[in-house]
Amino acid sequence: MSETIAAPDTSGSPPSGSGRTLRGNLGVGAIVFMVVAAAAPLGVIGGVIPLGIASGNGTGFPATFIIATAVFLLFALGFTAMTPFVDEAGAFFSYVRTSLGFPTGIGIAFVAIVTYLAIEAGVYGLLGLAGSSVVELAGGPAVPWWLVAAVAFAVTTYLGHRSIELSSRVLGVLLLAEIAIVAVLDLVIVVQGGDDGLSTGIVDPQAILSGSVGIGLLFAVISYVGFEATAIFRDEARDPERTIPRATYLSLVLIGVFYAVTTWAFVSGWGDDEAVRRATDEGATLLSDTAARYLGAFGADVITVLYFTSLFACILAFHNVVSRYVFALSRRDVLPAALSHPHHRHGSPHRASLWISAAVAASIVAAAIFGLDPAAQFYTWFAGATTVGVIVLMVATSAAVLVFFARDRRGYSVWRVRIAPALGLAGLLAALTLILVNLSDLVGGSSVLAWIIVGILLAAFGVGIAIGARSRRAEKVNA
Numbered sequence: 001m002s003e004t005i006a007a008p009d010t011s012g013s014p015p016s017g018s019g020r021t022l023r024g025n026l027g028v029g030a031i032v033f034m035v036v037a038a039a040a041p042l043g044v045i046g047g048v049i050p051l052g053i054a055s056g057n058g059t060g061f062p063a064t065f066i067i068a069t070a071v072f073l074l075f076a077l078g079f080t081a082m083t084p085f086v087d088e089a090g091a092f093f094s095y096v097r098t099s100l101g102f103p104t105g106i107g108i109a110f111v112a113i114v115t116y117l118a119i120e121a122g123v124y125g126l127l128g129l130a131g132s133s134v135v136e137l138a139g140g141p142a143v144p145w146w147l148v149a150a151v152a153f154a155v156t157t158y159l160g161h162r163s164i165e166l167s168s169r170v171l172g173v174l175l176l177a178e179i180a181i182v183a184v185l186d187l188v189i190v191v192q193g194g195d196d197g198l199s200t201g202i203v204d205p206q207a208i209l210s211g212s213v214g215i216g217l218l219f220a221v222i223s224y225v226g227f228e229a230t231a232i233f234r235d236e237a238r239d240p241e242r243t244i245p246r247a248t249y250l251s252l253v254l255i256g257v258f259y260a261v262t263t264w265a266f267v268s269g270w271g272d273d274e275a276v277r278r279a280t281d282e283g284a285t286l287l288s289d290t291a292a293r294y295l296g297a298f299g300a301d302v303i304t305v306l307y308f309t310s311l312f313a314c315i316l317a318f319h320n321v322v323s324r325y326v327f328a329l330s331r332r333d334v335l336p337a338a339l340s341h342p343h344h345r346h347g348s349p350h351r352a353s354l355w356i357s358a359a360v361a362a363s364i365v366a367a368a369i370f371g372l373d374p375a376a377q378f379y380t381w382f383a384g385a386t387t388v389g390v391i392v393l394m395v396a397t398s399a400a401v402l403v404f405f406a407r408d409r410r411g412y413s414v415w416r417v418r419i420a421p422a423l424g425l426a427g428l429l430a431a432l433t434l435i436l437v438n439l440s441d442l443v444g445g446s447s448v449l450a451w452i453i454v455g456i457l458l459a460a461f462g463v464g465i466a467i468g469a470r471s472r473r474a475e476k477v478n479a
Helices: 029-036 041-056 058-081 090-102 102-137 145-161 162-191 215-224 227-236 242-269 272-281 283-329 352-367 374-404 414-437 448-478
Strands: none
Touching: 029 162, 029 227, 029 242, 029 352, 041 102, 041 162, 041 215, 041 242, 041 272, 041 283, 058 242, 058 272, 090 102, 090 227, 090 283, 090 374, 102 145, 102 162, 102 283, 102 352, 102 374, 102 414, 102 448, 145 162, 145 283, 145 352, 145 374, 145 414, 162 242, 162 272, 162 283, 215 352, 215 374, 215 414, 227 242, 242 272, 242 283, 272 283, 283 352, 352 374, 352 448, 374 414
16 A cells, blocks of 8 residues: 655744755765765775674675665665655754754754764875875875875865765766776676685675674674765755655665675685685785785776775765755754855855864864874774764664654554664664774774763763754744
8 A cells, every 4th residue: 555645744944045045956866976975985895894804703794784784774764754744954953853852953963063074084084095095106205194185175175165066976976986996896706706616604694693793783884874864965956755765775775785795705705714814914905905816906006096086085975964964053043144055156055064174174183283193093083983973863863753653654654664763773772882882992992082982972962952952942032
């Protein structure tokens, strides 16, 4: 039986004045490019996958991507069911605000800003190192990481000022290039069959449950960061009630299949035992070593360049996301209202974009001045905050969906708006528990730093609730 959807509840909608709405014409493909680019496929393949194989469940690690995809699809069923009833492009905070109240929604919004700002800033550390390698590959001199980061920062700031269509085209080209080279690598490995034939770990229950399954699932979950941002482009999407759900499902399936197949191919390429050994002892070079073995020196060089562009695409995608969070909050006068006026020609949140650029610039400068290691410290610390923050955002949104549909299913099936979101919430809570238990290891072995990260996110939530409550009271007084 087909599901009928009731009309959206527009109570509490944001200001809709003609000067405070973003403009765009994004289709499903453009939004998918944005969110998949944020996941940084080559960055995950070069960094997270070796860790998952080495510290997780070894040759069974490819199957954890299938499990993670299933959990996120359960989340997405409720998330997209609520989309027609959310009247603004505020992504997670708009869903929470609609269901759990304005102050809680603003608290979640502040957590989101800290979360996405952290990953945008932190990835500059990896990008700086990768860019230095590209310069040397081209015969140039050794350059400091922060110099490469500064150049990439200038390009990102420029693109953030322009229309979203320009960013989507840039991301589309970069994403297609990195997916193409990895697809070629996977195909060559599968055709050649590897040293010991194709691995069966992806379908072998004994392999999947071997080692530390929880750690494996943790690294798989981290690899999806960014897919949940589809709804933030609501104002710039064509027919958002159709575009947003389709983009969400397609992004999830593409990410899950891509990572599962690639990880399985990498394990097959070296053989089960050798793949685990190399991931453990030589994880940092597993991607380039695999490319050199199956595609030759030229293929390895191409991978090196595309790894750099993948990180840039990730930064640009998250810059667009966090700029739109700031814009959405400023539309509600939670942040300065001046930030909520789009560019007169490009329709972009150019002032919010510059605001975010200033915060990122400050973090890069601080890292350079204090001599932080761009990967082991600058990136790792910031990525730890993002890992916790994203799962917290999704847990809050799942709870908001369940509360919203608790009394009225609004024409949806029980499975769509109650059972699936509840199962997704259970999976997300399990993932959050794993992350918190292992957070000190994720950020370099410091339990103090782990507690600082949690404290910052809690503080952001508390500040957001306080500001949201004050703004709500001010609205009522002036009404």
